[in-house]
Amino acid sequence: MRLLEYDSAGKVWLTKDFVGNDVPPYAILSHTWGAEGTEVTFADLTHDTGKGKPGYDKIRFCGDQARRDTLTYFWVDTCCIDNSNNTELSEAINSMFRWYQNAVKCYVYLSDVSQSPVDSIDGGNQELCGEFRKSRWFTRGWTLQELLAPASVVFFTKEGQRLGDKKSLEGDTSEVTGIPIAALRGRPLSSFSIIERRSWQTRRETTRKEDKAYSLLGICGVYMPIIYGEGEEHALKRLQDTTDGALKDKFDLTMTGTKRDDFSVPFSLADVPEIQHFVARKDELGEVQQALSGDGGRRTVVLYGLGGIGKTQLAVEYTKRHRDDYSALFWLNIKDADAVKQSFAKIASQILRSHPSADRISTVDVRGNLDDTVDAVKAWLSLPHNTRWLMVYDNYDNPRVPGNQDTAAVDIRKFLPETYQGSIIITTRSSQVKIGRCMQVRKLQSLPDSLEILSSTSGRQMSIHSKDEGN
Structure with a gap:
């Protein structure tokens, strides 16, 4: 790993190639590349020909900021890698995440965000916050790992003014990127499914297609x-094959005594509201099924409407008709925080009956520490390959949404598995x-539907002509 440092005359120069434990503490730059020919390359720095290029300002900024942070060495991708050497380039790309992860500081240089010296996002400048959220840096493929890998990430404007860091700006960053705050705070990426991790890059672009x-x-x-020229599709296929192989090896080692991919849990009707008569709503059932069909990512349906309109009945009927489509199906009451935590305790007990050594759940007191139980169940639902579960969150009628000042309002996101997998149904009056696909459940209006309900509840056959016939 080559690094940069200033000499006594203030000139930037390349160090020797550090290897293994010999790498000294260093800062690292994250940025978006400029137009072709504007960045300082390895050859430019070697022959001292790059000072006149626009990209040299970023190198100078990184070095100056590193010195302010008492770091002698720093690293910039444009000039620390000899891109003309295919072997070196391949090694660098495979090492890049680790290089960012091991950096003492990561400086994000936002060339399209500007501010006066007295402004800061931390200080509540809304216009500046809008610029930050719209920065091109959030749209590029390589900057994703540059956000996630380092422990310390600090954002700067093009003038070199500090905007904030990964922690102080985590709310804006999470909303812009779709990355859970837990991942931004350093939770191991292995606790998120491969599907979810890849979903974070969905809206990002790379100049070279294989870099996707x-x-x-x-x-x-x-x-x-690394095989430039193989094309995006082939590169992504190789990535899929490689991750599948790695997951298989991991599960073969960790799922001792348990059939791989067996996350089945018998469906219990104990907590499901009893519905004596359910008829009609065939279109709504079909719409729910369509919304929850497919493989890959999280599928969520929100059923909203007036109280007593039939939202819960619709959810119950769907679970009964499609229970065989899921490896595990759980029903939660989310009328308040205590109710949903108690629901998680029951779910933990259900899982333990089928999987006594279930990861994390078997190590917590499922009745004593409810917060730990919630986290343990969420972690189990987030295990790789555990994707065919369905969670029904019923009675979410006091949600934490804009305008609701009730301190007892529930933030459902705290109770959703953080990985992008599985299926979820939410019933609410709001x-x-x-979240996901929102479906309004309305009052039944058609006469045939009403007669079908009346026939079911009365046990008598009703028809459109029954009233005229004196019945």
Whole structure:
């Protein structure tokens, strides 16, 4: 790993190639590349020809900020890698995540965000916050790992003014990127499914198409040869094969005594509201099924409408008709925080009956520490390959949404598994719950539907002409 440092005359120069434990503490730069020919390359720095390029300002900024943080060495991707050497380039790409992870400081240089010296996002400047959220840096493929890998990430404007760090700006960063705050705070990426980790890159672009795959190597925790020219589709296919193989090896080692991919838990009707008669709503049932169909990512349906309109009945009927489509199906009452925590305790007990050594759940007191129980169940639902579960959150009628000042309002996101997998149904009276596919459940209006309900509840056959016939 080559690093940069200033000499006594203030000139930036390349160090020797540090190896293994010999690498000294260093800062690292995260940025978006400028137009072709504007960045300082390895050859430019070697021949002292790059000072006139616009990209040299970023190198100078990184070095100056490193010195302010009492760091002698710093690293910038444009000039620390000899891109003309394919072997070196391949090694660098496979090592990149680790290099960012091991940096003492990561400086994010936002060339499209500007501020006056007295402004800061931390100080509540809304216009500046808007610029930050719209920065091109959030749209590039390689900057994803540069956000996630380092423990210390600090954001700067193009003038070199500090905007904030990964912690102080985690709310804005999470909303812009779709990355859970837990991941931004350093939770091991292995606790998030490969599907979710790859979903964080969905809206990002790379200049070289193969980099759509290569920029995910460290995030997915795998290594593979770099073959520019193979095309995006082939590169992504190799990435998929590599991650599948790594997961198989991991599960073969950790799922001792348990059939791999067996996360089945018998469906219990104990906590499901009893519905004596359910008829009609065939279109709504079909719409729910369509919304929850498919493989890959999280699928969520919110059923909202007036109280007593039939939201819970619709959810119950769906679970009964499609219970065989899921490996595990759990029903939760989310009328308040205590109710949903108690529901998680019951779920933990259900899982333990089928999987006595279930990861994390078997180590917590499922009746004593409810917060730990919630986290343990969420972690189990987030295990790789545990994707065919369905969670029904019923009675979410006091949601924490804008305008609701009730201190007892529930933030459902605290009780959702943080990985992007599985299926979820939420019933609520609030139209402000905006998660996944929102479906309004309305009062039945058609005469045939009403007669079908009446026939079912009375046990008598009703028809459109029954009233005229004196019945």
